[in-house]
Amino acid sequence: MAPPQQITQLFDKIDSLKPQFIQRLADAVAIPSVSADAEHRPKVVEMAKWMEKQLADLGATDIQLKELGIEEGTKDLHLPPIVLARYGTDPSKKNVLIYGHYDVQPALKEDGWNTDPFKLVQEGDCLYGRGSTDDKGPVVDWLNILQAHNELKLDIPVNLVFCFEGMEESGSLGLDDLIKAEAEKYFKGVDAVCISDNYWLGDSHPVLTYGVRGVSYYTITVEGPAADLHSGLFGGVVHEPMIDLSHVFSKLVDPKGNILIPGIAEMVAPLTKEEDALYDNIKFGLDGFEHNIGSQTVIHDNVKPALQARWRYPSLSIHGVEGAFYNPGAKTVIPAKVVGKFSIRTVPNIEPRKLDEVVFAHVNKVFSELGSKNKCTVELLHDGDYWVSDPNNWSFRAARRATKDVWGVEPDLTREGGSIPITLSFQDNLKTSVILLPVGRGDDGAHSTNEKINVSNYIQGAKTLGAYLHYLADEQKDA
Ligand code: BES
Numbered sequence: 001m002a003p004p005q006q007i008t009q010l011f012d013k014i015d016s017l018k019p020q021f022i023q024r025l026a027d028a029v030a031i032p033s034v035s036a037d038a039e040h041r042p043k044v045v046e047m048a049k050w051m052e053k054q055l056a057d058l059g060a061t062d063i064q065l066k067e068l069g070i071e072e073g074t075k076d077l078h079l080p081p082i083v084l085a086r087y088g089t090d091p092s093k094k095n096v097l098i099y100g101h102y103d104v105q106p107a108l109k110e111d112g113w114n115t116d117p118f119k120l121v122q123e124g125d126c127l128y129g130r131g132s133t134d135d136k137g138p139v140v141d142w143l144n145i146l147q148a149h150n151e152l153k154l155d156i157p158v159n160l161v162f163c164f165e166g167m168e169e170s171g172s173l174g175l176d177d178l179i180k181a182e183a184e185k186y187f188k189g190v191d192a193v194c195i196s197d198n199y200w201l202g203d204s205h206p207v208l209t210y211g212v213r214g215v216s217y218y219t220i221t222v223e224g225p226a227a228d229l230h231s232g233l234f235g236g237v238v239h240e241p242m243i244d245l246s247h248v249f250s251k252l253v254d255p256k257g258n259i260l261i262p263g264i265a266e267m268v269a270p271l272t273k274e275e276d277a278l279y280d281n282i283k284f285g286l287d288g289f290e291h292n293i294g295s296q297t298v299i300h301d302n303v304k305p306a307l308q309a310r311w312r313y314p315s316l317s318i319h320g321v322e323g324a325f326y327n328p329g330a331k332t333v334i335p336a337k338v339v340g341k342f343s344i345r346t347v348p349n350i351e352p353r354k355l356d357e358v359v360f361a362h363v364n365k366v367f368s369e370l371g372s373k374n375k376c377t378v379e380l381l382h383d384g385d386y387w388v389s390d391p392n393n394w395s396f397r398a399a400r401r402a403t404k405d406v407w408g409v410e411p412d413l414t415r416e417g418g419s420i421p422i423t424l425s426f427q428d429n430l431k432t433s434v435i436l437l438p439v440g441r442g443d444d445g446a447h448s449t450n451e452k453i454n455v456s457n458y459i460q461g462a463k464t465l466g467a468y469l470h471y472l473a474d475e476q477k478d479a
């Protein structure tokens with residue numbers, strides 16, 4: 001069935017605005033709003049102000065920059081504000097909350113970028129730049145939709161409530177409290193939440209996403225000598241923190257990805273036959289994984305166990321070691337204090353506090369078995385919940401229609417291995433459904449070097465998000 005006239009009109013307008021939309025994304029990417037790094041914090045704030053101005057220029061109202069105070073564990077580092085805004089306040093319309101994040105992961109040219117990460121560069125169908133897909137491209141697409149409607153003088157048939165944060169990549173600090181505080185105020189009456197902060201599974205087939213894993217992030221600090229030591233003088237004489245940490249690391253997970261901490265597997269919801277069958281229809285192969293990662297290093301022989309490992313089982317990753325020697329060359333140092341970092345992606349029905357218990361007990365037991373005289377402390381840095389929803393509700397129905405209009409195919413229904421910790425908080429506190437409606441592709445390289453978004457996804461993505469709003473007005477909200 002051909003889309004209704006106002007939607008084809010919207011699509012044509014979006015096509016004609018392509019150069020302006022690319023420029024808007026270039027302006028956003030040029031602000032290095034890296035949340036993980038205190039030195040960049042003014043840039044994160046600058047990005048919030050950029051969002052504020054864009055929203056104001058595009059006709060949004062009731063724009064508020066919500067201050068969240070000082071970041072815990074710091075002296076005077078202010079958290080970046082949450083940007084709230086409305087577009088439309090017609091009481092006869094449904095209210096849709098749009099969430100996205102305007103902060104990005106760190107990026108340095110010397111990490112292996114072919115171009116300056118904070119300058120949007122087009123090559124063929126690809127736009128390279130930090131945040132192009134995660135999450136500035138999708139966030140800017142929401143702005144683009146406002147411009148397209150404004151220029152057409154076309155009504156958006158739902159009221160929009162925007163909530164953009166600047167700490168997502170660092171655990172969404174402060175946002176959960178804000179959602180609770182505003183549930184009956186700014187967010188009162190929200191009927192649905194839409195988040196575009198995820199990706200297609202591969203590079204050709206659109207998806208709608210109904211689940212994400214949670215994440216619990218831990219540190220293991222091992223300390224002994226009062227200062228770094230010369231290994232020629234003290235090697236073989238002292239207990240070395242780095243050696244201890246390596247041993248503890250090796251007891252967390254094996255090279256096949258099996259978690260070695262007792263008590264975690266038991267918490268995972270059993271795989272039912274019905275759930276298992278859902279994986280048979282996904283249009284994705286092992287070669288798709290290999291394409292995404294640019295190598296043939298997948299643990300599994302078949303796509304189904306690989307997808308299940310990513311979506312519905314926990315995983316444990318080791319991320320790095322603070323205090324360890326990592327420069328080129330051969331420094332003969334014994335680091336005095338090292339902080340090992342690892343995280344566990346969580347799934348139903350792992351309870352975060354129970355997980356902490358088994359993690360702490362295991363690390364302490366393994367360390368005590370080493371017989372080392374060093375001191376070991378294991379701590380939780382931050383955690384975020386997993387989320388799984390019903391992919392057949394009215395919001396998904398609207399998104400399916402929109403996706404079909406734009407891409408001409410039925411979207412696959414996927415879960416994700418990554419985390420958007422705030423998803424569950426929106427669902428629970430606003431008592432509403434959430435959908436993840438992606439713009440980018442699985443091979444975009446979010447968090448990686450040479451992150452990109454395809455121009456086609458960026459433009460078709462704007463159409464998909466725009467049509468979704470129209471179909472949402474048309475769909476009957478579930479009881
Ligand atoms: N956009 C990602 C979430 C995501 C990742 C969705 C992979 C789908 C697939 C988001 O910006 C992100 O990276 N989140 C962090 C959250 C963490 C810092 C609490 C993550 O997953 O590591």
Ligand code: ZN
Pocket residue numbers: 101134135168197
């Ligand atoms: Zn993101």
